[in-house]
Amino acid sequence: MKVHGKATRSIWTEPDGSVGIIDQTHLPHAFVTLRLTTLEEAAHAIRAMQVRGAPLIGATAAYGVCLALRVDASQGALERACALLQATRPTAVNLKWALDGMRRALHPLPPAERLAAAWAHAAALCDEDVAINQAIGRHGLTLIREAWERKGREGRVNVLTHCNAGWLATVDWGTALAPLYLARDEGLPVHVWVDETRPRNQGASLTAWELGQHGVPHTVIADNVGGHLMQHGEVDLCIVGTDRTTARGDVANKIGTYLKALAARDNGVPFYVALPSPTIDWTLEDGVRDIPIEQRDGRELTDVSGRLASGEVVTVRVTPEGSPVANYGFDVTPARLVTALITERGVCPATSEGLLSLFPERRELTGRTGT
Numbered sequence: 001m002k003v004h005g006k007a008t009r010s011i012w013t014e015p016d017g018s019v020g021i022i023d024q025t026h027l028p029h030a031f032v033t034l035r036l037t038t039l040e041e042a043a044h045a046i047r048a049m050q051v052r053g054a055p056l057i058g059a060t061a062a063y064g065v066c067l068a069l070r071v072d073a074s075q076g077a078l079e080r081a082c083a084l085l086q087a088t089r090p091t092a093v094n095l096k097w098a099l100d101g102m103r104r105a106l107h108p109l110p111p112a113e114r115l116a117a118a119w120a121h122a123a124a125l126c127d128e129d130v131a132i133n134q135a136i137g138r139h140g141l142t143l144i145r146e147a148w149e150r151k152g153r154e155g156r157v158n159v160l161t162h163c164n165a166g167w168l169a170t171v172d173w174g175t176a177l178a179p180l181y182l183a184r185d186e187g188l189p190v191h192v193w194v195d196e197t198r199p200r201n202q203g204a205s206l207t208a209w210e211l212g213q214h215g216v217p218h219t220v221i222a223d224n225v226g227g228h229l230m231q232h233g234e235v236d237l238c239i240v241g242t243d244r245t246t247a248r249g250d251v252a253n254k255i256g257t258y259l260k261a262l263a264a265r266d267n268g269v270p271f272y273v274a275l276p277s278p279t280i281d282w283t284l285e286d287g288v289r290d291i292p293i294e295q296r297d298g299r300e301l302t303d304v305s306g307r308l309a310s311g312e313v314v315t316v317r318v319t320p321e322g323s324p325v326a327n328y329g330f331d332v333t334p335a336r337l338v339t340a341l342i343t344e345r346g347v348c349p350a351t352s353e354g355l356l357s358l359f360p361e362r363r364e365l366t367g368r369t370g371t
């Protein structure tokens with residue numbers, strides 16, 4: 001995607017052997033890039049959410065392994081790096097997917113060959129992410145076109161999204177936002193309702209910034225507005241991302257997604273999930289029971305930060321001193337509330353059989369027949 005007219009990905013390698021990232025904690029107020037030079041810096045970037053979004057977490061972890069192997073390419077160092085990175089954030093399964101892939105590729109190699117192979121594997125993983133998201137964009141675009149046709153090609157197609165599942169959350173394009181970028185490029189009259197997404201405001205800060213950079217018409221709304229808009233016919237479809245989707249189609253995504261899915265069902269609004277295949281956890285069925293839900297520092301909830309007219313960025317407390325808080329990062333939307341999954345191989349029902357129809361190789365691997 002382009003930032004101020006210049007094409008960029010969300011993660012890249014530098015000629016000095018470091019890894020470039022956009023420090024997303026400064027957006028939308030400032031566009032700040034950082035160079036990661038060590039494993040520890042990569043782990044910190046994920047933990048502190050300088051980089052975030054399931055696919056980008058995976059990509060950063062892959063490069064974190066490269067940075068570790070620059071110092072020590074032994075088998076032990078590889079395992080220690082993977083363990084440290086794996087412990088940074090629990091919900092997005094892309095982290096495990098990326099680290100398992102690195103291990104599989106590097107484990108059989110002699111130490112002297114590991115570093116070069118690690119850089120190559122991490123770069124390939126990033127390119128794969130971009131290709132996957134472009135394909136999701138194309139499939140999602142069809143759904144937006146269909147919504148436009150259903151409206152008799154009148155007015156605008158209103159899409160509601162939650163959190164940030166755009167190019168900042170991936171290597172490029174994004175998942176839920178990829179169809180919207182393509183719709184805009186095609187001249188479809190698309191408009192996006194952007195949930196602010198408390199407590200970290202990824203919608204208000206990141207999605208709104210991204211859409212603005214690309215010229216996609218959008219309106220930021222408080223998290224609780226979506227139901228009201230749906231009751232008044234102001235939402236034609238919802239498209240959200242996911243951090244982990246189970247083999248039967250239960251979807252973990254940013255906290256608040258479930259409530260939007262409930263409101264969508266009550267109002268007959270289609271609720272789509274943009275799902276890259278590395279985000280499918282084929283080992284799990286029951287997402288509500290089995291997906292680990294991250295709980296983060298309560299200060300994300302008690303404090304809000306923003307920029308004063310003077311340009312100074314300040315943080316203020318909004319809860320009484322001493323009131324306990326609970327800061328759940330994600331929730332799980334049961335498959336029954338999901339209209340369909342938009343994958344890189346096409347759109348399918350949120351069921352085991354739906355996913356297996358697009359990924360039949362998984363049927364052979366697991367011996368599963370699908371239900």
Ligand SMILES: CSC[C@@H](O)[C@@H](O)C(=O)COP(=O)(O)O
Nearest residue numbers: 052053054163165169241242254
């Ligand atoms: C393509 S990203 C999909 C999800 O990762 C996204 O919707 C989300 O929930 C991100 O959460 P975050 O806590 O900002 O990493």
